[in-house]
Amino acid sequence: MNGGTVPAGYRSEVLAEGPVYGTGRVVRYVLGAFRTISPVLALRWLRGEALRIADRLDPDPYRSAWVRPAVRVVSVPVPDCPARLRAWATAPDRQRAAREHIKNGHPLSVEVPDVDCAYILSAWPVRLSADESAGTAPEPAPHRTGGPPCPLPCSGEGARR
Template identity: 60%
Template sequence: MLALRWLRGEALRIADRLDPDPARSPWLHRPDVQPFPPGPDAPTELRAWATDLRNDREARVHIKGGHALFVRVSDPDCTYALSVRPVRLSRAASPAEAQRDGSRTRAVTNQSA
């Protein structure tokens, strides 16, 4: 499901911006990294959620059932929330389908000259 894959990608993107991996960040050097006191860690929770595929089937069924999916993680100073929800789109009938249904369609043209 595209929406779930997108949400997982966004979770990883946000986690990487909040807490970049020193090994992959050329501008961040090991001596600059300081330990952080224990507590809520949003980037770690986002990465864990995005890479945990055990709940993938449950999430897909939840979304396909017409329900929104929310992911909320806390940090010491704020809460991050990601969500996707299904949107039902009505499809416009083609002129051929409209004629089969007995409807009439009329073309509108711009006659200003």
């Protein structure tokens, strides 16, 4: 960690990024944000958001009561966005590596592409300068427009490396 700063906590954010029809522009939309003092809670929130997005895009056929067994057969050989989000959120080894990554002061960013947009899951340490830690309130975190890619890939081509 940098000298002169102390960790004040962690910020997690989920973004959707995609083209705006007819404009030629790509925009980011904040789907949710969370701030905590714990890297474990930051990642727990990200996992929950990944599963929430995945279930809204395509309900999990193994947990959904209304999906018949015949529908549960995997018909697409390539994982789709909801499957990739579920895989990232439920892989203990990836979660352990992600926790160590942000505990060591590095930002985490996982990008999962979908047909017309990409979902970006991010967590990073929030630091206070020595002056701020003396009693003044920290500035609000700036809107995150990117960051260094995380070396922790989500299964698939869309993971940032």
